[in-house]
Amino acid sequence: MADVVLKNVRKSFGRVHVIHGVDLAIEDGEFIVFVGPSGCGKSTLLRLIAGLEDITSGDLFIGGERVNDLAPAKRGIAMVFQSYALYPHMNVYDNMAFGLEMAKSSKAQIDAKVRKAARMLQIEALLDRKPRQLSGGQRQRVAIGRAIVRDPKVFLFDEPLSNLDAALRVQTRIEIAKLHTDTRATMIYVTHDQVEAMTLADRIVVLNAGRIEQVGTPLELYHRPANLFVAGFIGSPQMNFIPCTVARTGKDGVQAQLPDGGTVTVPVSSEGVRAGEAVTLGIRPDHVQLKGQGVLTGRIELVEELGENHLLYVNMGRERHLTVREPGDARHEAGQEVGLSLDGGFCHLFRESGEALPPLPGSRGPAPTSPDLNSTAA
Amino acid sequence: MSGAALQASAPARETMRGGRSALTRSRVRAAWIFIAPTLIVLALIAGWPLARTIWFSFTDASLNNLGDYEFIGFENYVANFDGEWFGLLTDPDWWRSAWNTVWFTLVSVSIETVLGIVVALILNAAFPGRGLMRAIILIPWAIPTIVSAKMWNWMLHDQFGVINDMLLRLGLIAAPITWTASPDTALWTVVMVDVWKTTPFMALLILAALQMLPGDIYEAAKVDGVHPVKVFFRVTLPLIKPALIVAVIFRALDALRVFDLIYVLTANSRDTMSMSVYARQQLVDFQEVGLGSAASTLIFLIIALLVVVTLVAGQVRMSGEAR
Numbered sequence: 204m205a206d207v208v209l210k211n212v213r214k215s216f217g218r219v220h221v222i223h224g225v226d227l228a229i230e231d232g233e234f235i236v237f238v239g240p241s242g243c244g245k246s247t248l249l250r251l252i253a254g255l256e257d258i259t260s261g262d263l264f265i266g267g268e269r270v271n272d273l274a275p276a277k278r279g280i281a282m283v284f285q286s287y288a289l290y291p292h293m294n295v296y297d298n299m300a301f302g303l304e305m306a307k308s309s310k311a312q313i314d315a316k317v318r319k320a321a322r323m324l325q326i327e328a329l330l331d332r333k334p335r336q337l338s339g340g341q342r343q344r345v346a347i348g349r350a351i352v353r354d355p356k357v358f359l360f361d362e363p364l365s366n367l368d369a370a371l372r373v374q375t376r377i378e379i380a381k382l383h384t385d386t387r388a389t390m391i392y393v394t395h396d397q398v399e400a401m402t403l404a405d406r407i408v409v410l411n412a413g414r415i416e417q418v419g420t421p422l423e424l425y426h427r428p429a430n431l432f433v434a435g436f437i438g439s440p441q442m443n444f445i446p447c448t449v450a451r452t453g454k455d456g457v458q459a460q461l462p463d464g465g466t467v468t469v470p471v472s473s474e475g476v477r478a479g480e481a482v483t484l485g486i487r488p489d490h491v492q493l494k495g496q497g498v499l500t501g502r503i504e505l506v507e508e509l510g511e512n513h514l515l516y517v518n519m520g521r522e523r524h525l526t527v528r529e530p531g532d533a534r535h536e537a538g539q540e541v542g543l544s545l546d547g548g549f550c551h552l553f554r555e556s557g558e559a560l561p562p563l564p565g566s567r568g569p570a571p572t573s574p575d576l577n578s579t580a581a
Numbered sequence: 582m583s584g585a586a587l588q589a590s591a592p593a594r595e596t597m598r599g600g601r602s603a604l605t606r607s608r609v610r611a612a613w614i615f616i617a618p619t620l621i622v623l624a625l626i627a628g629w630p631l632a633r634t635i636w637f638s639f640t641d642a643s644l645n646n647l648g649d650y651e652f653i654g655f656e657n658y659v660a661n662f663d664g665e666w667f668g669l670l671t672d673p674d675w676w677r678s679a680w681n682t683v684w685f686t687l688v689s690v691s692i693e694t695v696l697g698i699v700v701a702l703i704l705n706a707a708f709p710g711r712g713l714m715r716a717i718i719l720i721p722w723a724i725p726t727i728v729s730a731k732m733w734n735w736m737l738h739d740q741f742g743v744i745n746d747m748l749l750r751l752g753l754i755a756a757p758i759t760w761t762a763s764p765d766t767a768l769w770t771v772v773m774v775d776v777w778k779t780t781p782f783m784a785l786l787i788l789a790a791l792q793m794l795p796g797d798i799y800e801a802a803k804v805d806g807v808h809p810v811k812v813f814f815r816v817t818l819p820l821i822k823p824a825l826i827v828a829v830i831f832r833a834l835d836a837l838r839v840f841d842l843i844y845v846l847t848a849n850s851r852d853t854m855s856m857s858v859y860a861r862q863q864l865v866d867f868q869e870v871g872l873g874s875a876a877s878t879l880i881f882l883i884i885a886l887l888v889v890v891t892l893v894a895g896q897v898r899m900s901g902e903a904r
């Protein structure tokens with residue numbers, strides 16, 4: 204088994220710098236998910252680990268060994284490509300067995316491995332088919348099967364589920380989670396999908412423009428985003444951001460002055476924060492409450508019914524918008540004026556640099572039940 | 582079944598008559614309209630001369646009096662007069678030229694295929710100046726055969742040729758070689774010049790096939806640690822096979838009716854005479870239009886047969902082998 208350690212890893216294609224010094228320690232058996240906007244370098248980072256691209260500078264260790272100059276096949280990894288990358292002229296069996304033929308295993312050993320993987324992925328009935336005779340989900344499973352038979356120390360997945368429909372995605376996601384529990388191999392997984400990231404990951408790595416923004420467990424990232432970028436990236440619909448100024452700082456946190464005059468006291472460390480400083484207040488759509496008289500008022504522009512809950516898009520004037528998520532069916536219509544109140548315990552404050560003010564100890568956790576800290580100023 | 586259902590199905594049955602819907606019929610009609618001009622042109626420029634050649638092969642026509650001939654059946658091919666066999670099929674020169682042609686085709690197309698693959702693989706790799714190389718390599722193919730054959734003729738000249746001169750200076754040979762005249766070297770010389778000229782064409786066709794291959798499977802093979810040579814034989818070659826077979830058929834067809842190269846390099850030498858050169862000799866030099874036509878007809882039959890065999894053996898499905 205193997206841990207994966209990246210030390211100041213950089214990558215440039217000619218004059219284009221794509222990865223700007225990534226430091227990351229992935230523990231043995233950990234499930235790590237890379238997320239980030241398109242073009243931020245997720246695939247490139249994965250391909251650097253796989254050895255499909257050369258590392259420009261920095262060090263990569265797998266299982267304690269520096270592997271910068273090792274061929275992909277010698278790194279003990281297996282990769283599942285977004286495009287499946289199956290050999291189109293070989294049947295499913297040969298697709299899985301082809302890579303093993305080199306590894307000096309006997310025919311019987313190869314056969315046993317392939318059949319075991321096929322059973323695990325429920326593709327035994329498909330072993331004689333060519334890739335083009337398979338559905339997308341089946342191809343995906345073959346691609347995963349091809350990785351499994353290699354018994355890798357590290358699995359690399361590049362958006363493996365992006366070509367599947369919603370139902371198949373959930374099913375395959377569960378299969379991958381099961382694979383992780385069964386094999387206890389280290390897994391590195393690239394995805395665009397928030398749900399995949401949140402459900403699969405032991406830890407999520409948020410990348411932006413070739414840099415790591417934050418590394419943490421899914422709930423850590425959700426509840427304590429380190430900066431504006433992570434706050435905006437994790438969670439769907441996106442966190443609401445409201446520009447504010449600091450009205451007062453104290454032991455109980457920082458009091459933020461909302462643009463319309465109201466204030467919210469957010470239980471975050473006020474160290475180094477000056478009154479009058481510009482900050483951004485962030486609150487997730489789930490935590491905005493509709494109240495007859497809140498700190499904010501606005502007009503509902505659009506209602507989106509999602510079944511178990513619904514979204515309200517509220518226009519607060521001057522090009523500022525707020526998204527609210529409420530459970531059940533909507534009781535409001537577009538055009539209605541509503542008051543909104545913000546629970547300080549659920550709010551985040553970001554300084555101008557984008558960095559989040561750290562929450563006071565015990566103030567924000569996975570399921571906070573903090574008292575209503577709202578104060579409504581006239 | 583109710584009466585209403587019966588009535589409803591009646592029009593459906595109407596359109597199904599003859600197994601075709603009105604839409605299919607109109608599509609078939611449109612298809613015929615579109616291919617009709619091609620068929621007509623083909624009939625005029627290929628069908629008519631072919632038919633005439635086949636007709637002449639059954640006559641005793643002669644070049645100095647083409648209007649006056651008689652139908653003589655298979656006598657041009659094979660005939661028996663007073664216990665002696667005559668005709669094309671009994672002429673050792675014909676069989677010799679047929680064998681020369683087949684040998685030339687097999688050897689030159691094989692070499693061109695192998696070299697073409699090698700050149701295509703090189704041109705497919707990323708290296709600086711690749712675009713220029715791709716253009717340069719086409720030059721031999723772009724020169725008209727007559728010109729390049731004449732050029733090689735001079736270079737291979739036994740007394741003044743640059744090739745003999747170089748080999749002599751290098752000490753590789755003791756005396757000049759009569760490349761195109763000696764029976765030992767003549768056919769090989771023809772093959773060499775043909776390879777020089779035609780390899781670029783093969784390489785280009787194969788390069789096009791290589792560029793259609795998905796890149797991701799090569800990365801997968803790399804991660805799996807499959808040796809590049811094995812990747813070539815187990816992945817690349819099977820995937821370019823359909824294109825390769827088409828290229829080989831193209832080349833083989835060309836080679837089977839080879840004329841200009843051999844005629845310019847070795848004239849009517851028996852050692853290198855191809856079927857086309859033989860047919861020309863009968864037609865023009867000996868004025869035997871009937872016999873020449875019979876030879877031409879046989880060439881046509883042999884080529885047609887070989888194409889059918891190749892297509893069946895290679896199981897080229899011209900459509901739908903896509904991923």
Ligand SMILES: Nc1ncnc2c1ncn2[C@@H]1O[C@H](COP(=O)(O)OP(=O)(O)OP(=O)(O)O)[C@@H](O)[C@H]1O
Nearest residue numbers: 216219221239240241242243244245246247248395
């Ligand atoms: N071979 C290359 N040459 C030059 N630039 C490249 C190359 N490969 C990737 N890049 C650049 O590197 C950046 C990161 O690409 P990468 O494919 O890693 O993004 P990504 O995060 O995987 O995006 P996506 O989510 O869309 O897959 C992009 O800006 C891309 O243009």
Ligand SMILES: [Mg+2]
Nearest residue numbers: 245246247361
């Ligand atoms: Mg990518």
